[in-house]
Amino acid sequence: MDYIFSDKISSLQPSAIREILKASSVPGMIALAAGNPAPDSFPIDAIKEISQDIFENHPIEALQYGVTEGYPALIKRVTDWLHTSKKIGKDTDSVIITSGAQQVMDLTTKVLCNEGDVVIAETPSFIGSLNCFRAYNVKLRGVSLEDDGINIEELEKALKEEPKAKFIYVIPNFQNPSGITMSVEKRKAVYNLACKYNKIILEDNPYGDTRVAGEDLPSIKSFDEEGRVIYAGTFSKVMAPGIRVGYVLGPSAVVAKMTVGKQTSDVHTPMFNQMLVEKWMANYDIDEHIAKIKDCYRERLNFLCKRIDEELGGIVKYVRPEGGLFVWCDLPENIDMIEFCNNAIKRNVAVVPGTAFVVNDDDKFNAIRLNFTTPTIEAMDKGLKILGEVAAEMNKR
Amino acid sequence: MDYIFSDKISSLQPSAIREILKASSVPGMIALAAGNPAPDSFPIDAIKEISQDIFENHPIEALQYGVTEGYPALIKRVTDWLHTSKKIGKDTDSVIITSGAQQVMDLTTKVLCNEGDVVIAETPSFIGSLNCFRAYNVKLRGVSLEDDGINIEELEKALKEEPKAKFIYVIPNFQNPSGITMSVEKRKAVYNLACKYNKIILEDNPYGDTRVAGEDLPSIKSFDEEGRVIYAGTFSKVMAPGIRVGYVLGPSAVVAKMTVGKQTSDVHTPMFNQMLVEKWMANYDIDEHIAKIKDCYRERLNFLCKRIDEELGGIVKYVRPEGGLFVWCDLPENIDMIEFCNNAIKRNVAVVPGTAFVVNDDDKFNAIRLNFTTPTIEAMDKGLKILGEVAAEMNKR
Numbered sequence: 001m002d003y004i005f006s007d008k009i010s011s012l013q014p015s016a017i018r019e020i021l022k023a024s025s026v027p028g029m030i031a032l033a034a035g036n037p038a039p040d041s042f043p044i045d046a047i048k049e050i051s052q053d054i055f056e057n058h059p060i061e062a063l064q065y066g067v068t069e070g071y072p073a074l075i076k077r078v079t080d081w082l083h084t085s086k087k088i089g090k091d092t093d094s095v096i097i098t099s100g101a102q103q104v105m106d107l108t109t110k111v112l113c114n115e116g117d118v119v120i121a122e123t124p125s126f127i128g129s130l131n132c133f134r135a136y137n138v139k140l141r142g143v144s145l146e147d148d149g150i151n152i153e154e155l156e157k158a159l160k161e162e163p164k165a166k167f168i169y170v171i172p173n174f175q176n177p178s179g180i181t182m183s184v185e186k187r188k189a190v191y192n193l194a195c196k197y198n199k200i201i202l203e204d205n206p207y208g209d210t211r212v213a214g215e216d217l218p219s220i221k222s223f224d225e226e227g228r229v230i231y232a233g234t235f236s237k238v239m240a241p242g243i244r245v246g247y248v249l250g251p252s253a254v255v256a257k258m259t260v261g262k263q264t265s266d267v268h269t270p271m272f273n274q275m276l277v278e279k280w281m282a283n284y285d286i287d288e289h290i291a292k293i294k295d296c297y298r299e300r301l302n303f304l305c306k307r308i309d310e311e312l313g314g315i316v317k318y319v320r321p322e323g324g325l326f327v328w329c330d331l332p333e334n335i336d337m338i339e340f341c342n343n344a345i346k347r348n349v350a351v352v353p354g355t356a357f358v359v360n361d362d363d364k365f366n367a368i369r370l371n372f373t374t375p376t377i378e379a380m381d382k383g384l385k386i387l388g389e390v391a392a393e394m395n396k397r
Numbered sequence: 398m399d400y401i402f403s404d405k406i407s408s409l410q411p412s413a414i415r416e417i418l419k420a421s422s423v424p425g426m427i428a429l430a431a432g433n434p435a436p437d438s439f440p441i442d443a444i445k446e447i448s449q450d451i452f453e454n455h456p457i458e459a460l461q462y463g464v465t466e467g468y469p470a471l472i473k474r475v476t477d478w479l480h481t482s483k484k485i486g487k488d489t490d491s492v493i494i495t496s497g498a499q500q501v502m503d504l505t506t507k508v509l510c511n512e513g514d515v516v517i518a519e520t521p522s523f524i525g526s527l528n529c530f531r532a533y534n535v536k537l538r539g540v541s542l543e544d545d546g547i548n549i550e551e552l553e554k555a556l557k558e559e560p561k562a563k564f565i566y567v568i569p570n571f572q573n574p575s576g577i578t579m580s581v582e583k584r585k586a587v588y589n590l591a592c593k594y595n596k597i598i599l600e601d602n603p604y605g606d607t608r609v610a611g612e613d614l615p616s617i618k619s620f621d622e623e624g625r626v627i628y629a630g631t632f633s634k635v636m637a638p639g640i641r642v643g644y645v646l647g648p649s650a651v652v653a654k655m656t657v658g659k660q661t662s663d664v665h666t667p668m669f670n671q672m673l674v675e676k677w678m679a680n681y682d683i684d685e686h687i688a689k690i691k692d693c694y695r696e697r698l699n700f701l702c703k704r705i706d707e708e709l710g711g712i713v714k715y716v717r718p719e720g721g722l723f724v725w726c727d728l729p730e731n732i733d734m735i736e737f738c739n740n741a742i743k744r745n746v747a748v749v750p751g752t753a754f755v756v757n758d759d760d761k762f763n764a765i766r767l768n769f770t771t772p773t774i775e776a777m778d779k780g781l782k783i784l785g786e787v788a789a790e791m792n793k794r
Binding site: 056066200236 | 449459597661
């Protein structure tokens with residue numbers, strides 16, 4: 001039969017970018033295009049011990065249905081941890097556990113947006129979130145990024161021009177893909193604009209605990225007096241992504257609706273996975289583990305930047321990120337991004353072209369995103385050498 | 398601030414039924430309202446062994462990001478198992494792994510339905526699926542059930558009257574909540590009507606492997622020559638529900654879109670959980686395990702029916718199910734369902750009122766749903782004695 005699909009799913013078209021991403025998983029490819037945390041950052045020994053304990057002592061609880069909100073002990077632990085280590089969360093806020101932070105984007109859009117509503121986002125931004133918003137048939141309005149975060153004047157213009165905007169989506173720490181960190185002043189300004197225009201903010205902070213330079217900045221949620229900020233977090237980068245455990249801290253009324261929305265999506269996040277995280281938080285030193293991840297990531301980031309400087313120094317421009325997983329490099333006008341990516345793939349190096357992260361249809365990014373947590377140091381070394389050669393060849397013409 | 402929620406989430410209102418369900422989780426309550434598989438059916442020893450093996454020998458694979466489609470070895474195993482044991486799946490079909498079967502309902506609606514489209518469903522039907530459809534702002538059209546399944550004339554009338562119907566949702570085996578099994582003739586008739594009116598069928602089969610009497614019947618998917626049937630399955634009832642591993646077998650073009658939809662929902666189902674199921678299927682005797690579950694469920698179902706006959710024999714009517722988790726009892730006119738449920742709760746017995754499963758706004762069910770897999774035999778015994786007393790008192794008036 002001929003299948004007719006919904007408008008929302010039809011809007012998510014496969015594209016040239018997907019082909020490049022697909023190519024990046026070919027064996028032998030140097031995966032600078034990936035976005036995986038470094039596997040040596042996973043607390044494998046702890047997980048092994050905890051899982052034995054769970055199946056030995058609490059098998060029924062780990063295997064039976066749970067409530068949609070999440071494993072109560074984990075909710076409490078996350079709530080307390082956000083309160084003490086991040087200074088966020090009031091009596092009027094609630095936490096629920098989600099199937100990765102991706103589900104927070106999904107549930108936020110589900111409960112706040114009708115079709116035709118608008119979501120305002122930094123451009124470029126994380127493709128997974130953008131496609132999630134698009135899958136609800138909302139219109140995206142992009143606001144450009146400066147070296148210290150979102151352009152505030154442009155944001156206010158967007159808020160004025162988009163009365164149907166339901167929320168502002170931002171990644172304040174080491175933004176994906178740009179690597180940019182929003183300054184404290186801009187965090188406050190974004191919050192104040194949300195108050196002025198009566199909007200909600202979706203603050204996505206997957207990378208916050210991977211800071212390798214500079215000082216931690218207060219989250220936008222920490223300024224939230226009016227119950228306008230939904231804060232999305234995840235254990236993907238501090239523990240392991242394959243377990244798919246994230247969380248949301250938001251105004252209780254909104255989180256209650258998200259719970260209703262989650263029930264119809266996947267009933268609840270797997271119990272074993274939630275118990276694993278809870279027992280890890282309870283019985284192991286997370287701060288020590290995070291410090292180890294930071295050491296590992298600092299070394300890798302420094303190495304990547306050194307190699308960019310050596311091989312692409314006169315050619316690309318980048319803002320050195322203070323954490324996260326990515327470095328975003330602007331290419332000069334005479335080097336076409338797609339051609340560059342294709343040339344790199346031919347020589348077994350995969351990088352993501354900037355177009356993958358476009359919000360507005362007319363955004364132009366002549367840039368590439370490089371990841372420093374998936375490939376080995378040796379692979380990065382070799383990969384950058386090849387990128388340098390590709391750029392030099394293209395730059396000559 | 399005052400929150401304004403989306404129309405779709407606002408349509409899912411809390412109700413009197415939820416209060417009854419909430420009351421059913423109070424400690425000391427006899428939980429005939431629940432829908433949990435029996436915990437003694439979980440293969441705990443196997444799961445313990447497998448999890449040790451996974452974290453010992455394949456920790457990175459279990460903890461790193463996976464692809465949206467699912468763990469390739471599990472996809473292959475499920476595909477083969479459906480092919481050999483259920484005789485379903487063609488070259489033009491594909492399987493992906495989902496976060497429980499609930500996600501199959503979600504993804505099917507996501508890829509097929511625009512707002513205002515129609516889903517045709519048996520009435521009564523599973524509240525989790527109905528609310529999932531409602532969360533996409535689709536209109537539900539209910540078709541009544543007879544003792545051998547959906548009313549075929551009524552289904553054709555609905556298909557004629559609802560040109561915007563996108564799919565027909567059915568649970569052919571031991572339907573939730575009615576316990577009814579659709580006859581082979583009706584399965585063929587439903588398929589033929591789908592062909593005649595050019596519709597898709599969503600065949601939900603969570604309970605198929607819990608048959609305790611009678612003979613297995615071919616699924617609707619087994620008749621699918623035209624690529625019209627999406628088949629949803631789960632490991633919740635044969636292995637454990639808390640792991641949240643389900644799957645869909647459907648036309649490849651539809652499943653490809655579901656994959657795109659899943660990527661924006663939760664990226665992928667947790668890797669450890671998928672590997673657990675895969676290794677269980679590979680190294681343990683599933684058929685033997687299923688046979689054990691059937692023995693356990695047969696004993697419980699027989700006991701519940703015996704006690705219904707003894708305590709409510711002259712009062713309620715029911716069709717004895719051949720599997721599943723539930724028995725659906727019609728109350729006489731003079732006993733009001735909600736009053737009955739409230740009276741039972743006052744005496745610490747929780748049952749679900751039939752209204753919870755209503756599809757059309759004007760459907761009237763004066764009935765209750767009883768579960769026989771969650772409470773112990775002793776609790777069922779005591780629970781039915783109390784229900785008998787409640788019914789006798791109400792019947793007198």
